[in-house]
Amino acid sequence: QVTLRESGPALVGPTQTLTLTCTFSGFSLTTSGLCVSWVRQPPGKALEWLALIDWDDDKYYSTSLKTRLTISKDTSKNQVVLTMTNMDPVDTATYYCARLTVPTNAFDIWGQGTMVTVSP
């Protein structure tokens, strides 16, 4: 059974750095064609893609946020970590990690999401 679970702080202050961890099971991120991505959703708004890392350790970032994002993986721990610098109240959202498979190019399994609030 494939599962993903997000973890991280529920509250961060403005200008701080957010670190989120996605811990997954049921697959290996060394398997060709598998990727893990981060997606966020502000309250009442649309999904916004943030970053993706693939089995070959290639990394891709949202054009609008790439200067603030870093994605990495630890295959021995089955974890993917996202850091986002210089947090702002507009970054308040539910943050999801999800698995993307190639060649479907779709997110077939999602974590339950973690709500992050940016406030003093």
Added chain:
Amino acid sequence: DIQMTQSPSTLSASVGDRVIITCRASQSISRWLAWYQQKPGKAPKLLIYKTSTLQSGVPSRFSGSGSGTEFTLTISSLQPDDFATYCCQHYGSFSPVTFGQGTKLEIK
């Protein structure tokens, strides 16, 4: 970046209705288009990938079609469990992941 535009933003319908949701890409994306269903407080659920391939376990009343820049999600006969928000998504070899803004399907 490729932009995905959905219409309508909100759709009111009744149980048993046939509904169509459209997703338009700002440039050709071949058939690299997926559809998701999302309910309040829950993560999105993959319904369809590569325009028309139904994800395992998804009821056959859901179908997808299109190519290039215009795509549709059709629900042939709405069931009570189908009232939710639907979202399209693209990911291609030379473009980052993009989502549509979502279509909220409400009970009339």
